[in-house]
Amino acid sequence: MRTTAGVVPPYAIMLLKRQDSMKMLCSRRAFPLFAYVIGAAASSFFLFLTTSTTQAADPATELAVFEPTLHSPRPLLTLPAETDVQVAEREQWLNLISAETVELLDTSAASIAQINYCSECSPVLTTEPPPKGFTVGAFRIIPYGTIWADMVFATSRTVPGRFALWIASEQDQGEAAFELDARRSRVGLDVLGPSIGCLDSGAKVEVDFLGNFTTDNQPDVRLRHAYWEAKNDDTRLLVGQTWDIVSPLLPNTVNFSVLWAAGNVGFRRTQARAERYIDLGSGTTWSLQGGIAQNIIQDLATGFSAAGVTRESGSWPMLQGRSAIAFNNVVAGGKTLALGVSGHLGETGFDFSGGHPANPALVAEDDARIETWSFNGDATIPLTERMSFQGEFFTGSNLSNILGGISQGVCPCLRVPIRSTGGWGELSYVLNKKSSLHFGYSIDDPNDADSLIGRTKNQVLYANIFYKFTDNLLTGFEVSNWRTDYHNRTNEPGYTFVSAPTEPGKAVLLDWMMRYTF
Numbered sequence: 001m002r003t004t005a006g007v008v009p010p011y012a013i014m015l016l017k018r019q020d021s022m023k024m025l026c027s028r029r030a031f032p033l034f035a036y037v038i039g040a041a042a043s044s045f046f047l048f049l050t051t052s053t054t055q056a057a058d059p060a061t062e063l064a065v066f067e068p069t070l071h072s073p074r075p076l077l078t079l080p081a082e083t084d085v086q087v088a089e090r091e092q093w094l095n096l097i098s099a100e101t102v103e104l105l106d107t108s109a110a111s112i113a114q115i116n117y118c119s120e121c122s123p124v125l126t127t128e129p130p131p132k133g134f135t136v137g138a139f140r141i142i143p144y145g146t147i148w149a150d151m152v153f154a155t156s157r158t159v160p161g162r163f164a165l166w167i168a169s170e171q172d173q174g175e176a177a178f179e180l181d182a183r184r185s186r187v188g189l190d191v192l193g194p195s196i197g198c199l200d201s202g203a204k205v206e207v208d209f210l211g212n213f214t215t216d217n218q219p220d221v222r223l224r225h226a227y228w229e230a231k232n233d234d235t236r237l238l239v240g241q242t243w244d245i246v247s248p249l250l251p252n253t254v255n256f257s258v259l260w261a262a263g264n265v266g267f268r269r270t271q272a273r274a275e276r277y278i279d280l281g282s283g284t285t286w287s288l289q290g291g292i293a294q295n296i297i298q299d300l301a302t303g304f305s306a307a308g309v310t311r312e313s314g315s316w317p318m319l320q321g322r323s324a325i326a327f328n329n330v331v332a333g334g335k336t337l338a339l340g341v342s343g344h345l346g347e348t349g350f351d352f353s354g355g356h357p358a359n360p361a362l363v364a365e366d367d368a369r370i371e372t373w374s375f376n377g378d379a380t381i382p383l384t385e386r387m388s389f390q391g392e393f394f395t396g397s398n399l400s401n402i403l404g405g406i407s408q409g410v411c412p413c414l415r416v417p418i419r420s421t422g423g424w425g426e427l428s429y430v431l432n433k434k435s436s437l438h439f440g441y442s443i444d445d446p447n448d449a450d451s452l453i454g455r456t457k458n459q460v461l462y463a464n465i466f467y468k469f470t471d472n473l474l475t476g477f478e479v480s481n482w483r484t485d486y487h488n489r490t491n492e493p494g495y496t497f498v499s500a501p502t503e504p505g506k507a508v509l510l511d512w513m514m515r516y517t518f
Helices: 010-016 019-025 031-051 084-097
Strands: 101-103 114-116 134-136 139-154 158-160 164-167 177-181 186-196 199-208 222-231 235-243 268-281 284-293 309-313 318-332 335-352 365-382 387-397 419-430 435-446 453-468 473-488 505-517
Touching: 139 164, 164 473, 164 505, 186 222, 199 235, 222 268, 268 318, 284 335, 318 365, 335 387
Parallel strands: none
Antiparallel strands: 101 114, 134 139, 139 177, 139 186, 139 505, 158 164, 186 199, 199 222, 222 235, 235 268, 268 284, 284 318, 309 335, 318 335, 335 365, 365 387, 387 419, 419 435, 435 453, 453 473, 473 505
């Protein structure tokens, strides 16, 4: 075995004689390099011992080696003075290992904490975790899922019942209710595809079981996500169904509906969107998002108000956009300071075949188009290593398609959009690595003048605790206080009185859930 300068020096050969006890430290392919490293390290160490009393070590060539304490001390070896040839050869050895990193811990126990070699000599001792999923052609497919069971006791019946969007008026219901449900469980596939230019492509398909059902234990499948995307650190393109661009945050509630129709707006729909992330320096990132999306008409689907009404899509798509700033140098407890504004503009369509029972003066109207718009703000604010705040604000008109206005967008009695303002705020406190507390308040307050009958205010005050048994198993318990107000103005002049509730719906909810992800 030779170096480029000649024969391996005697002190390296002496160390290599201990090769049998070192076989576990490297593969055959990596052994010559390891021998070089040990030989050079020992040479430099002994040279330092013999010369430290006469001269300081040269930082450019100093090599530190971790030497564990053995049961019996080794005698120091006295090496002869180096010749000029040996000095040149030692320098060449040091140059050889200068590009390598070798970190050995607890070699007396024959264990290795870390070895980083160049790409030409990857050691067999370092093992990568097996990749998730399976491969089909150029695609890696990763299945996943969540088993999610929920148990709720409400002192007064909620709507729709299995979770809470609002509380039914005491005039209509008012009795207590107990629910057990597992239909929020979901399964999905993440797909990693080949690169497209400088973009990594992928897709997601996810469903749950909250679709139409015959009975509670015979649910139907509901599509949550189905989209293709291509992205890198600066850009993202997406086509398919996923979350809205507007109001992107979600509160940490045990209640499955995450305060929709009670102050939290934004849902899922089919869309085409583009995103751009711009580095402003000093750890600040500016995100720009924009897209076109399907207008969803939630209103006048059922009940006597739906009689003689045909819902239809408008002549142009919903437009959505958001601008946000993330201050990546302001971080605490895993939260980054981020502020955003967003909004949407669109229209919903209806065909009215006649008037409304409360307002017979209304005439038939074909191709009615009613504008929908919103302006929204969102914020994530780290306060301490354990405490953080997040919340959203919204205002707009005809917001039922993003679950605002207590899910009321158009008043059929007046055929006008219902304006609404609201939002939510949540304080989070991390107790330890396994548990966290959340306290929040949320409100959705439609304009009373825009409707004759219906819901006029929805408020929620909640507190909960989440506990992680493992990385896959999570449980949570929540206590929330709900109040939903109603009005009926059909007894005013110019209208025909119809029976509708005016008493509020009030309830305390005790909500427990167990969620297992895989």
